[in-house]
């Protein structure tokens with residue numbers, strides 16, 4: 001018989017993170033979210049809790065066993081308290097999935113530092129002229145004695161302003177589309193690198209910014225993975241990050257709906273709690289329903305990945321719909337709070353701004369629907 005329960009180990013880990021998320025993260029979320037400083041002290045706490053090494057090699061401090069479902073549970077649970085910090089295990093999972101194809105030197109230098117929560121590494125794919133159409137990137141890597149010289153501009157990069165290094169995707173001169181694109185590990189203090197902050201409407205502590213490369217020398221040992229195959233390697237890993245990001249948005253929405261559920265029993269108008277009105281309580285019922293449906297879709301995508309079964313379309317579904325479900329749920333929770341929902345003294349407006357980033361980050365809804373519809377049309381079926 002099919003089971004929707006998590007096993008004991010997962011449940012235990014979830015409970016310990018839930019405790020941390022509600023007691024340690026939630027009380028200072030607004031404060032952290034209003035600052036462009038990356039909260040390294042709390043990041044280190046996540047490292048100590050083992051959150052940053054899920055599925056990463058044991059020799060570098062990780063848990064060893066690949067476990068996408070556990071990573072989903074971790075990010076969903078942490079997002080209840082702080083959606084910005086909750087993105088850290090997903091981002092590290094994505095970066096590390098590339099770094100494990102790097103040289104021993106690069107792995108030893110960066111993997112333990114990230115898993116312990118001491119340092120961050122960015123992933124730099126998007127450029128001013130290429131976002132959704134990522135393989136149209138134009139950053140170039142010209143061969144040079146003992147390595148390459150990188151020139152180009154990356155934009156909209158998470159962790160740009162706090163990272164020690166970035167994984168940079170650049171193409172060999174004369175190549176086009178996905179062919180000829182390689183991945184390079186570039187320390188951000190290398191000569192020729194300029195980082196510029198570009199804060200958005202939310203996610204401030206994540207240090208969003210652009211990175212400019214002006215003939216930056218990258219030694220041979222800093223090639224990550226096979227030369228000319230970098231684009232294909234990274235694309236396969238978006239399938240896991242997309243489902244995990246969906247769960248993360250849902251975690252933030254759950255916190256907002258819980259707050260609205262409590263408020264609806266406390267706030268009175270016309271002599272009775274506002275929750276006695278179906279205009280209020282049905283909003284909670286509807287968003288709880290969407291949340292539940294979206295949540296299990298994400299976990300199914302992660303479970304299929306754990307089983308090494310096809311999950312690309314489900315991952316894309318988990319990336320486009322849950323952020324919309326989350327945004328709508330948070331908006332409803334804000335409305336239930338009346339003027340307080342709009343107040344900067346409450347976390348709701350902050351969550352809305354932070355969650356809205358994921359309508360675009362890691363691929364927009366239109367790009368996800370392109371992936372899903374392509375598979376549907378090729379198979380002549382909507383069953384996955």
Ligand SMILES: Cc1cc2nc3c(=O)[nH]c(=O)nc-3n(C[C@H](O)[C@H](O)[C@H](O)COP(=O)(O)OP(=O)(O)OC[C@H]3O[C@@H](n4cnc5c(N)ncnc54)[C@H](O)[C@@H]3O)c2cc1C
Nearest residue numbers: 123124125126131132156157158357360361362363364366
């Ligand atoms: C908060 C945040 C964090 C990010 N972090 C990173 C990061 O760490 N590293 C990184 O490399 N990038 C990052 N990005 C960039 C992100 O991946 C891109 O913004 C995204 O892929 C969209 O690209 P674009 O902004 O160039 O939009 P465009 O590709 O120009 O798209 C503009 C609009 O056109 C639509 N569109 C485009 N093509 C089609 C089509 N064929 N059919 C239908 N509609 C289409 C899009 O859906 C969108 O609505 C981040 C973005 C955000 C917002």
